[in-house]
Amino acid sequence: MFKNHAIIGLLVLIISGILLYFKIEPVSTCFYIFAWWSFIIILDGFIYQKTGQSLIRSRTREFVFMIVISNLFWLIFEGYNFFIKNWYYINAPSNILWRRLASFLAFGTVLPAIFSATELLESYGLLKNFKIEKLNITKDTLRFEIVLGLIFIIFPFIFPEHCFPLIWGGFIFLLDPINYKFGGRSLLRDLENGSIRKLCMLLLGGLICGIFWEFWNFWAGSKWVYSIPISTEQYKLFEMPLLGFVGFPPFAVECYVMYSFITLLKEKLINNKLYLKMIFWVIIFSVIFLLLHFLDKYTILSFTS
Numbered sequence: 181m182f183k184n185h186a187i188i189g190l191l192v193l194i195i196s197g198i199l200l201y202f203k204i205e206p207v208s209t210c211f212y213i214f215a216w217w218s219f220i221i222i223l224d225g226f227i228y229q230k231t232g233q234s235l236i237r238s239r240t241r242e243f244v245f246m247i248v249i250s251n252l253f254w255l256i257f258e259g260y261n262f263f264i265k266n267w268y269y270i271n272a273p274s275n276i277l278w279r280r281l282a283s284f285l286a287f288g289t290v291l292p293a294i295f296s297a298t299e300l301l302e303s304y305g306l307l308k309n310f311k312i313e314k315l316n317i318t319k320d321t322l323r324f325e326i327v328l329g330l331i332f333i334i335f336p337f338i339f340p341e342h343c344f345p346l347i348w349g350g351f352i353f354l355l356d357p358i359n360y361k362f363g364g365r366s367l368l369r370d371l372e373n374g375s376i377r378k379l380c381m382l383l384l385g386g387l388i389c390g391i392f393w394e395f396w397n398f399w400a401g402s403k404w405v406y407s408i409p410i411s412t413e414q415y416k417l418f419e420m421p422l423l424g425f426v427g428f429p430p431f432a433v434e435c436y437v438m439y440s441f442i443t444l445l446k447e448k449l450i451n452n453k454l455y456l457k458m459i460f461w462v463i464i465f466s467v468i469f470l471l472l473h474f475l476d477k478y479t480i481l482s483f484t485s
Contacts, residue, residue: 185236186225193218200399209271209401209484210282216289216396223296230303235296243292246439250291251284252464253438255471257347262478263337264344269475271402274483276476282402283472291439293392294432298378298385306384307377315371322357325368329354341409348427351434355441364444367437379433386432390425394418402484 196214199207207214221236228234235243261267273279332350335343352367360366370378397403398418405419415422450456 184225186222186229189218189221189225193222209273210286211400212396212403213282213285213289215400216293216392217285219392220289220292220296223293223300227296227300227303230300235292235299246291246295247288248464248468249439249442250289251287251468253435254287254290255468255475258475258479259471260336260344260347262474264340264347266344266408267404267406267479269402269404269480270482272480272483273402279476279483280472283475291435293389294382294385294435295439297388298381298432298436301381301385302377307380310377310380311374312371312376314374315368317360317368317372321368322361325353325357329357344409345427348430348434351441352430352437356437359437359440359444362444362448365436365440367433378436382432382436383429386429387425389432390420390428393428394420394425 193215196207196211196218200211224234224236228237233239235246273282329350329352332346332353336347336350356367358364360368367379370376395418403419406421406424408421408424417425446460450460
């Protein structure tokens, strides 16, 4: 039933659960990392079995690129959290080198998880022939979305207590019109062609990932906890207030739009120019390390002894 690498993922997940139960390190502290990478490998195995192609086995270079960009994207949202203060981390590894590695591996799961879940749903033909009326995309449509995106992106900084949910949609409205205009992968173009399949698969994939994110985080020693202003402690699933699960589907869409934008940027501007590639990677890793530094300072509340 499973392809070989999916079997490996399943075995690692089972063994990790056993080691967690007996509180054996480093799994006890970093269970989230072991669980998520196992799950990504399992998803990839199912996709490969179904289609003969998969992210890990067929698009390995893209997979590695995606891990790095996943860190960048999630740390952008961590940057927002310095202001909105919706979550914080406890029991992070005290050794800075181990903490950096653990952070890189944990944040690197975001895009592979969302895209693997979405690709698996698509591989089984969900909504394959579902069509809607074609949407007429005009210049006014693009301008309106960009302005709306800017509002969504800026307002959480100005009014963090009331506008924090806007971060889970701002980059969709800001960047998808740019993707559309310059020929990248665009949800607007899908709507123009009468298709909402990709959008629906992303929404569903985001919800599935959100449930597993919270489930595995709940059992991990090193974890995040929430301090959402509108939350009520008695209505929670794992660490997340129930209302917070509404954010996972648009977050998946946002990740897709952001990833489409950065791949478009890479293809259009950098191409095969070595010096631009070097600048591109220097900027990305500089931003990652800078945000990790501030993460230690503002968002991590406790460290392991």
